[in-house]
Amino acid sequence: MKLRNTIGALGAVLIVASACNSAAPAASSGGGGSADRSGILIEVVTHGQASDPFWSIFKNGVDAAGKDMGVKVEYSAPDTFDMPKMAALIDAAVAKKPAGLVVSIPDATALGPSIQKAVAAGIPVISANSGSDAYASLGVLTHVGQDETIAGKKAGELMKAAGVTNALCINQEVGNAGLDARCKGFTDGLGGTVKVVQVDLKDPTGAQQSISAAVSGTTGVNGILALGPTGATPTIAAIKQLNLNASIKLATFDLSKDVLNSIKAGDMLFAIDQQQFLQGYLPVVFLTYDKLYGLVPGGGQPVLTGPGIVDKTNVDTVLANTGTTR
Amino acid sequence: MTTASATGEDQRLRSVSPLRLFLSRPEFGAIVGAIIVFLIFAILSVARGDVGKGFLSIQGAASYLEIAAQVGILGAAVSLLMIAGEFDLSVGSMIGAAGLLLGLLIVQYGVPPTIAIVLTFAFALAVGAFNGWLRIKTGLPSFIVTLGMLLILRGAGIGFTRAITSNTIVSGVNANTANDPIVKLFTASVTIGGGEFKVVLLWWIVAVVVATWVLTRTRFGNWIFAVGGGEQAARYVGVPVHRVKVILFMTTAASAALLACIQVLSFGSADVLRGTNKEFEAIITAVVGGTLLTGGYGSALGSAFGAFILGTTQLGINFVGINSDWYQVVLGAVLLLAVLANTYLLRRASGSR
Numbered sequence: 001m002k003l004r005n006t007i008g009a010l011g012a013v014l015i016v017a018s019a020c021n022s023a024a025p026a027a028s029s030g031g032g033g034s035a036d037r038s039g040i041l042i043e044v045v046t047h048g049q050a051s052d053p054f055w056s057i058f059k060n061g062v063d064a065a066g067k068d069m070g071v072k073v074e075y076s077a078p079d080t081f082d083m084p085k086m087a088a089l090i091d092a093a094v095a096k097k098p099a100g101l102v103v104s105i106p107d108a109t110a111l112g113p114s115i116q117k118a119v120a121a122g123i124p125v126i127s128a129n130s131g132s133d134a135y136a137s138l139g140v141l142t143h144v145g146q147d148e149t150i151a152g153k154k155a156g157e158l159m160k161a162a163g164v165t166n167a168l169c170i171n172q173e174v175g176n177a178g179l180d181a182r183c184k185g186f187t188d189g190l191g192g193t194v195k196v197v198q199v200d201l202k203d204p205t206g207a208q209q210s211i212s213a214a215v216s217g218t219t220g221v222n223g224i225l226a227l228g229p230t231g232a233t234p235t236i237a238a239i240k241q242l243n244l245n246a247s248i249k250l251a252t253f254d255l256s257k258d259v260l261n262s263i264k265a266g267d268m269l270f271a272i273d274q275q276q277f278l279q280g281y282l283p284v285v286f287l288t289y290d291k292l293y294g295l296v297p298g299g300g301q302p303v304l305t306g307p308g309i310v311d312k313t314n315v316d317t318v319l320a321n322t323g324t325t326r
Numbered sequence: 327m328t329t330a331s332a333t334g335e336d337q338r339l340r341s342v343s344p345l346r347l348f349l350s351r352p353e354f355g356a357i358v359g360a361i362i363v364f365l366i367f368a369i370l371s372v373a374r375g376d377v378g379k380g381f382l383s384i385q386g387a388a389s390y391l392e393i394a395a396q397v398g399i400l401g402a403a404v405s406l407l408m409i410a411g412e413f414d415l416s417v418g419s420m421i422g423a424a425g426l427l428l429g430l431l432i433v434q435y436g437v438p439p440t441i442a443i444v445l446t447f448a449f450a451l452a453v454g455a456f457n458g459w460l461r462i463k464t465g466l467p468s469f470i471v472t473l474g475m476l477l478i479l480r481g482a483g484i485g486f487t488r489a490i491t492s493n494t495i496v497s498g499v500n501a502n503t504a505n506d507p508i509v510k511l512f513t514a515s516v517t518i519g520g521g522e523f524k525v526v527l528l529w530w531i532v533a534v535v536v537a538t539w540v541l542t543r544t545r546f547g548n549w550i551f552a553v554g555g556g557e558q559a560a561r562y563v564g565v566p567v568h569r570v571k572v573i574l575f576m577t578t579a580a581s582a583a584l585l586a587c588i589q590v591l592s593f594g595s596a597d598v599l600r601g602t603n604k605e606f607e608a609i610i611t612a613v614v615g616g617t618l619l620t621g622g623y624g625s626a627l628g629s630a631f632g633a634f635i636l637g638t639t640q641l642g643i644n645f646v647g648i649n650s651d652w653y654q655v656v657l658g659a660v661l662l663l664a665v666l667a668n669t670y671l672l673r674r675a676s677g678s679r
Binding site for chain 2: 050059072074075076077079080081082083084085087088089091092093094095096097107108109110112113117174175176177180196198
């Protein structure tokens with residue numbers, strides 16, 4: 001009796017296991033490429049949490065490229081901003097002996113050794129999103145992304161042109177050097193006062209209250225730059241609630257439905273789009289053609305996907321593709 | 327069990343087969359769970375043709391054992407504390423805070439690594455002692471006391487680091503520590519068959535062995551069980567309840583500091599988000615390992631298998647290519663399954679007495 005129950009439990013486990021198994025190839029097949037391409041595995045390891053709408057578009061780019069190229073792509077990310085765990089995920093991806101590896105590099109010191117191990121193992125590596133300052137020294141083929149300082153500076157210049165002198169910078173992912181660079185570039189471009197406000201990206205209500213408090217507690221704020229949609233959405237809500245739309249100019253990095261609707265309605269001035277769909281898409285294309293034909297982008301320069309500006313003039317086109325490619 | 331009673335037919339003296347004794351150990355369920363979880367991922371790996379690479383390679387094993395070791399170090403200490411009936415939710419933040427302290431001391435203030443390590447441990451032990459003192463002095467549940475400490479440590483880490491460096495990452499630690507022999511204790515690694523096994527594995531084994539020895543072979547271990555089983559009763563028979571608790575809070579804080587040293591010295595940087603959610607992972611590790619949330623019962627050895635389950639699952643999901651959108655669902659399901667198997671087997675083994 002006891003033994004039979006135990007066997008029953010084991011059987012249930014195996015059924016669950018085989019169910020998982022049948023789901024996995026179904027998700028990654030469906031490419032239109034020739035048979036030899038389906039054996040190509042491209043590993044993608046980023047620091048992007050699945051709950052962030054930004055990374056959802058990045059992943060759409062990865063999946064679309066996998067489909068278009070007819071190769072297998074497998075995507076992984078740590079569940080929190082945890083660099084030692086991400087390093088282990090890179091090690092794990094390398095252990096799968098993929099044809100190519102795509103990584104984001106938010107902390108080059110922590111992730112460097114794991115990336116160098118991949119390079120040493122003969123796996124071509126391309127960095128995407130974060131890592132423009134580190135890719136060259138790690139032996140990474142190229143970087144596909146946006147230069148955060150240049151993009152931040154652009155945002156500062158646009159804000160300055162709109163008459164902003166005293167601004168807040170809303171940081172939703174404290175610890176990411178790329179976001180710190182955006183704030184620094186913004187400060188340079190604006191040439192005015194900038195105060196950094198930290199918010200929790202998993203707690204929109206708390207974030208909104210932090211932003212309200214910062215606006216009320218800082219005299220003369222006439223501009224706010226959010227560093228991503230998870231910071232922008234509570235910022236829009238906070239300013240609406242305080243009824244300060246007329247006196248405070250809003251802008252953000254990266255897009256979301258909320259952000260685009262606010263631009264269309266005139267509540268937000270502009271958004272800096274780094275076109276992360278391309279950051280997910282292009283590295284998979286590059287690595288596939290590297291594997292097939294040895295074609296690699298040359299010159300050691302990064303491939304810049306941004307800053308693109310979304311404002312009232314082009315917001316309708318962008319809105320039409322929201323959630324899939326924008 | 328060995329205290330013989332004079333009564334003729336004492337149930338406590340009934341002879342029990344060694345197998346039954348093993349089956350009723352708290353860690354038995356975790357061992358079975360660990361084997362099942364490993365087999366699931368092994369079967370899935372074979373099914374996708376990954377033999378000698380991915381999950382079933384030495385390099386793969388090195389990566390999931392590293393994840394297991396990191397949480398396992400915490401789990402060993404946390405399970406002792408939980409057996410004594412207390413929680414420490416501040417261990418995750420302590421990893422961040424201790425790591426930042428170590429990084430800032432070395433990079434910003436040029437303190438020699440050995441002294442910086444000593445100061446980091448001293449800081450952690452002081453915070454741990456404060457947690458214990460506050461718990462005892464106020465009578466508040468440790469859940470609340472250490473939740474407060476979780477926020478304070480995380481916030482102080484961000485505040486001080488930004489005030490001192492105007493950044494949220496302290497990097498360049500390994501430029502100052504490369505040739506220090508003491509630092510090697512935290513950063514060494516050995517390459518076997520293409521897999522790089524890090525010294526954190528050794529620390530994990532040491533932590534589990536020491537915790538298990540203390541728990542099962544020393545008077546202090548008996549005190550831990552007594553305190554968790556019934557605090558008042560323990561006090562009546564002369565157990566120094568307060569001292570036991572303060573020492574255990576210091577132990578969990580020290581385990582976090584140890585992990586912080588390993589992470590910062592081997593990864594070369596500290597950032598303000600290190601250790602996020604590690605307090606829950608440590609508790610999961612202990613519970614999967616057979617430790618009761620209510621205290622008084624559990625095993626440090628079990629936490630090692632709990633950590634193994636957590637490590638293999640977290641990376642196994644990636645190895646077998648399950649779409650990462652479903653990552654947390656699979657992780658939660660496997661953990662639930664492991665705990666269910668654990669309680670079920672335990673009840674069957676001990677209930678038929």
